[in-house]
Amino acid sequence: xxxxIVLIAALLIGWILLYNTxxxxxxxxxxxxxxxxxxxxxASTIHFFIYEVPKVLLLLTxxxxxxxxxxxxxxxxxxxxxxxxxxxFVGNVLASLLGIVTPFCSCSAIPLFLGFVESGxxxxxxxxxxxxAPMINxxxxxxxxxxxxxxxxxxYMSTGILIAMISGYIIGRLKLEKYVEEWVYKIKAVHSETMxxxxxxxxxxxxGVEAVKEIVAKVWIYIxxxxxxxxxxxxxxxxxxxxxxxxxxxxxxxxxxxLIGIPMYSNAAGIxxxxxxxxxxxxxxxxxxxxxxxxxxxSLPETIILKKVLKLPLILxxxxxxxxxxxxxxxxxxxxx
Amino acid sequence: MTIKVLxxxxxxxxxxxxxxxxxxxxxxxxxxxEKVTDxxxxxxxxxxxxxxxxxxxxxxxxxxxxxxEQIQELLASHVA
Numbered sequence: 001x002x003x004x005i006v007l008i009a010a011l012l013i014g015w016i017l018l019y020n021t022x023x024x025x026x027x028x029x030x031x032x033x034x035x036x037x038x039x040x041x042x043a044s045t046i047h048f049f050i051y052e053v054p055k056v057l058l059l060l061t062x063x064x065x066x067x068x069x070x071x072x073x074x075x076x077x078x079x080x081x082x083x084x085x086x087x088x089f090v091g092n093v094l095a096s097l098l099g100i101v102t103p104f105c106s107c108s109a110i111p112l113f114l115g116f117v118e119s120g121x122x123x124x125x126x127x128x129x130x131x132x133a134p135m136i137n138x139x140x141x142x143x144x145x146x147x148x149x150x151x152x153x154x155x156y157m158s159t160g161i162l163i164a165m166i167s168g169y170i171i172g173r174l175k176l177e178k179y180v181e182e183w184v185y186k187i188k189a190v191h192s193e194t195m196x197x198x199x200x201x202x203x204x205x206x207x208g209v210e211a212v213k214e215i216v217a218k219v220w221i222y223i224x225x226x227x228x229x230x231x232x233x234x235x236x237x238x239x240x241x242x243x244x245x246x247x248x249x250x251x252x253x254x255x256x257x258x259l260i261g262i263p264m265y266s267n268a269a270g271i272x273x274x275x276x277x278x279x280x281x282x283x284x285x286x287x288x289x290x291x292x293x294x295x296x297x298x299s300l301p302e303t304i305i306l307k308k309v310l311k312l313p314l315i316l317x318x319x320x321x322x323x324x325x326x327x328x329x330x331x332x333x334x335x336x337x
Numbered sequence: 338m339t340i341k342v343l344x345x346x347x348x349x350x351x352x353x354x355x356x357x358x359x360x361x362x363x364x365x366x367x368x369x370x371e372k373v374t375d376x377x378x379x380x381x382x383x384x385x386x387x388x389x390x391x392x393x394x395x396x397x398x399x400x401x402x403x404x405x406e407q408i409q410e411l412l413a414s415h416v417a
Contacts, residue, residue, distance in 0.1 A: 076385040076386055076400070077385060080385065103400075105386075107345075107347045107349070107387060108385065108386045108387050108400065110345070110376050111376065111379055111380060111384060111385055111386060111387050112385045112386070114376060114377075114379075114380035115380060115383065115384070115385040116385075118380060183377055187377060187380045187381055188381065189380055189381050189382065189383035190381070190382065190383050191383050308376060309376070
């Protein structure tokens with residue numbers, strides 16, 4: 001255990017040193033070593049790529065590690081216990097917040113949905129969880145923080161929570177339970193005390209390391225490709241090119257971005273670097289935010305999976321309510337900024 | 338002994354099934370592995386995360402894919 005802490009401290013110091021010298025290192029490589037002329041499209045593209053890829057990967061490793069440790073304190077089972085017996089509103093608020101910290105993989109969306117409903121958690125509260133969990137994830141937050149800055153990351157997170165709370169609340173108030181497949185309410189599950197083994201601090205650190213291995217191995221390639229495309233846009237697309245398409249003046253850009261975003265199934269890793277480059281070329285923040293939320297939070301494959309337990313009217317209500325929420329967020333930010 | 342792998346057929350479920358078979362082989366245990374892909378049945382075991390591993394109607398793993406060695410240990414402690 002002592003060894004582990006020393007190792008992590010050493011890695012952390014290395015991390016800080018590397019992160020802080022990254023910019024100078026990139027300048028050195030691009031302008032001195034490779035002898036690129038400053039201010040050319042090619043140099044700016046390559047500089048962007050060489051700087052952003054390691055930067056984002058470094059941030060990702062650190063945050064995923066930290067989130068992995070935080071998540072070891074939560075589990076879907078515990079979350080279900082906390083949400084049990086909670087009424088609408090309070091339940092929606094809690095479910096949205098727990099959606100962020102509870103370990104969740106979209107492949108478990110159905111068992112989780114069934115388990116929540118079976119144990120009597122209201123439909124609207126369950127939806128708040130199911131909306132928040134995929135939309136607000138650590139990969140999205142890292143990329144937003146790394147490429148856009150902390151303000152945008154915070155904006156995304158807080159508006160995402162708001163959408164999850166309100167959408168779930170509305171779904172609850174609309175009394176749509178009849179549009180859940182009948183068999184769902186007939187499930188009788190055995191509630192054996194799951195042997196939740198006590199995790200030691202050392203075990204939690206291991207959980208963090210596991211999370212890094214799993215997530216970084218999965219998304220690094222999307223990040224590299226996303227940043228490569230972003231770097232190309234950064235260097236070669238003229239300034240203000242996007243203003244007429246995704247700018248504030250184009251009032252239709254928000255709903256269209258949301259509509260385009262729904263069938264697009266990309267993880268946050270691939271889409272955010274591209275969108276960041278678009279922002280630089282004149283797209284407006286609200287439109288960009290709406291597009292990202294739609295791509296990440298409302299994905300077609302996930303909706304199709306939900307068809308196994310939900311009838312069409314409920315699926316349409318879910319997509320519609322969340323979609324409208326995202327559009328409102330988009331317009332609001334276009335108005336403010 | 339009956340062993341069930343719970344999961345709709347995702348990557349993790351297949352890996353868990355393969356590793357369980359491997360663990361059984363290493364331990365020289367005779368057991369049939371049954372795949373449960375129906376959500377209704379999966380939910381009746383009370384799990385919130387797939388994949389799940391059930392030995393003699395007891396859930397011993399859920400939401401993760403342990404290594405072959407870990408499965409061996411788990412099996413050993415539940416069979417005895």
